[in-house]
Amino acid sequence: MRNCRLLLAAITLVTSSAMAESTATTPEKAPSVSEKVLKNGLKVLVKEDHRAPIAVVQVWYRVGTSYEHEGITGLSHALEHMMFKGTTKRKSGDFEVVLSRIGAQNNAFTSQDYTAYYEVLAAKHIETAFELEGDRMRNLVLDKDEFAKEIEVVKEERRMRTDDNPNGVMREQFNAVAYLNNPYRAPVIGWMNDLDHMNLDDLKDWYKKWYGPNNATLVVAGDVDPEKVFELAEKYFGHYEKSVLPEVKPRTEIPQIGKREIRIKAPAKVPSFRMGFKTPGLITAKQGKVEEWEPYALDVLANVLDGGSSARLTKKLIRGKEIAAGTGVGYMSYGRMPEMFIMTGVPATDVSVDTLRKAFMEEIELMKTTLVTQDELDRVTAQVIASEIYQRDSVQHMATTLGMLESTGIGWQLMDEYEEKILAVTAEQIQTVAKKYLNEDQMTFAELVPQSLTEGAK
Template identity: 35%
Template sequence: MTRFLSACLAALAFAWPAAAQEVTDYTLDNGMQVVVIEDHRAPVVVHMVWYRAGAADEPPGKSGIAHFLEHLLFKATDDMESGELSRVVAENGGSDNAFTSQDYTAYFQRIAADRLELMMKMEADRMRDLRLNEGDIATERDVILEERAMRTENSPGALLNEQMQAALYMNHPYGIPVIGWRHEMEELGLEDAMGYYRKYYAPNNAILVVAGDVEPEEVKELARTYYGPLEPTEGLEARDRPKEPVQLAERRMTYEDPRVSQPYVVRSYIAPERNPDDQTEAAALIYLSEILGGNSATSVFGQALEFDQQVAVSTFAGYDALSLDLSSFRIGIVPAQGVSLTEAEAAMDAVLADFMEEGIDPEQFDRIKTRIRANDIYAQDSMRGLANRYGAALTSGLTIEDVQAWPEVLQSVTPEDVMAAAEKVLQRDNSVTGWLTGPDAEPTADEEAIQ
């Protein structure tokens, strides 16, 4: 290390600044929750409506309807023509889009702050007054089938992932892909879409997130005016999806596809998620993913498998803490040339076993803690990122208090918490291991001996 740098590092003393943005929240009389995040750096606003409804809330046999409906929400309402909302957003210099996950569906526009009222008018209009016809269904169903072809069927890695999710969740609907199974998507119709729409698209199932150059009182007035009169869905029950049974046997699969020229091994374990007032275990799993698979030059997998043993070209560990129900923890290895998938998987498992034995390097732990804390400062640079943070958490069963406590929960994690979480989660009975391989994959050591 250069002398100058080491001197500076030794003198490091972080004086962490407080969060810059102000967050205000309230609930309208019809049950719609409103979150306002102020950021007055630029005259821009992000307007989002999040529904507590995603693919995992679909009726059996109707996979893909949540996402299909998301596309159909850009068609006509009683007051707008098909495509009018996007056209008006564009004519006002804004951009808009929508996305669907297992747990939520969200719609957003990013636009000059003085256009907020117009966005609210249009978004409120399509919450209850969509007017679909059979023509919309036929054409847009072709579009989502093209989307499935692009995202999933044209990608062997995505196909393996889909098969693995289906095996990982033995009873919970997370095993069904968000985009839908093709044979069910082909049969989706108008009534399927409207049934889901009427039930879930309602103010008492929605969260409004407004981030940017706005005043909370002004947003409240506008929200009352436009979202306030909308009728809630009566009798909307809490989301209580089928639970996973105790998993007793690990699952393994190999997906071979001629389009694979770089094989790899990936494994998913069932893992807990962030829960209201109970986020420590999820926070520990974030550290675990960083420790095992963060930066390859410093991570446990990277150092052992890429640097020391040189059996991998890359390694990874990943975990998504936000989920309404059970999440998953993933690890994987892309073997170096001449290393078989058997050898690669064995090497990865050996490193994992050593890690469980030896525990965490305290210096690595402290560096990760510093980085996680700094990321919170960098995150303030993106209004849309902050808006997403609230929208995704509130549709995943968390509260505003949970979102605001999260940075502190992350800072209070100890190496013991991480090891306890690792011990609990990294159990093969709760896992699926997938191999992705091509027909002319590198022969294994055994096959070479036979040849």
């Protein structure tokens, strides 16, 4: 992401968006999504929300780090930066000038699976966003001097977010060990060596391959009329020819057959650890490879362990035994490939990593041997649903959810099914997925061993 903000999950962006609208009353059920596919393959999704005269325009391209190979990591993210550097119609910097004059916000983000560009603006100005996005879809000018400057910006972003951040180093090293042939092993921003050897021809080739209408989804949400949006889409995007897209080879992770462990020595003040278990995602369930309810049960399981002050890890390890200064659990289910169930821990003062790790494993074992209580299930499902309803009060969140689901092959329709699926999760299902997936043979464990600045420089 430009401005030194790299998002690994677009959902993080939208939940903290300053443009999120709130309401004191329970929001009405959101209107249905209007959909149209242009002759050139561009899919257009429109989500009406007339509560405020605001609109969000987003263009999602189905390309990210997971489409790259060794030697060109970071290419999708670098191209994202260059997309703001001018077209055959506009010089570098004009994009921001035009949008600032109408009070619009704009930015972009890259993930493993997609690259997206967005504008948040008054609904009456959406045609301006269409004109700008339509222009740079096929008319980008990739200038040698601009690239020479911008790649240094990307490198500095990497230094700040990863190289000089012990948790960033651990996360990157963890992924590289946890995955063997799954492309999620590479960092979104790219390895520094690949950035050092990236050239302008690499970006030109990448842009030509992937930035076509038949590899994109246009999402518009807010105070808009679907038919008007479709007309604008035809006007500014409909004249482009389909691209000949590269064949995407399957890169399914090979089965893990034993625990993997690494110790990372980096300048840091406190020790910490990161542990992850291979799990299916929503795409796995859609493909019929696992039961449809399994991803939802894993989602609820994550919230039982770490879903607020009443969650098990917080209640038992931070407040109860006082052996943890911090805990975290996250389940990533929205990728175009299966991801992981992640747990993180920071030991309390004078508590070893081994002690806290053992306590984590004991809590996992309890999930396998004892059913969660109905009170826990009610609390977690209420929290998850409340969070989802609150986030849906933001048109930017709604647009981003649509784009993310569509770009990963899951399909935007799942958004309307989410609450029902979460509410249907049972204690027995939670126990089943804990037994099936949270096993040490499926686990990767990374420990951060703090080093002084002097030691870290050696």
